[in-house]
Amino acid sequence: YLNGWTTMDALKVGAMVAYGSYDEDGGAAGTGAGFDTGADWGPGYWVMDWTNFGSAGSGYYASTMLAVYGDYAASDALSFYGALEYIMSNEEDTAFEDATGLILNASMSYSLADNVTYALGGAYGQIDGDTDDLDPDPFTRLFHKITISF
Secondary structure, eight states: OEEEEEEETTEEEEEEEEEOOEETTOSGGGOOEEOBOOTTOOSSSHHHHTOOBSSSSSSBBSEEEEEEEEEEESSSSEEEEEEEEEEEEOOSSSTTTTOEEEEEEEEEEEEEETTEEEEEEEEEEEEEOSSGGGOOOOEEEEEEEEEEOO
């Protein structure tokens, strides 16, 4: 995993790359085993909070992920975020072999009080695979949430 960024006043722009290996001879009964980033890591909202990319795991499973992102603090209370992700599967002899994904994430958050933040955003993307089982329609995810910190 490598993450690089620069901050220019209220704007932060960056890029990241993550690699998860795959061993087709590993796992139970030679079913293959891959590295999983987990559900708490990632530049966007769809893979982290909604599902995973890969045949197992809870995040980016046995895949390479490239992303560019930006964060803009319009004021002390209001900020905007966006990320574009490209994902490539590293799996072999599974439905995810040669699968790719492209996901666009965008959100904004507003601080209602020192410990209360309201956020809304969404993700739009497409996963492409070589099999009928892994060629879904494009997806959209919209959300809003209130976070209270104690």
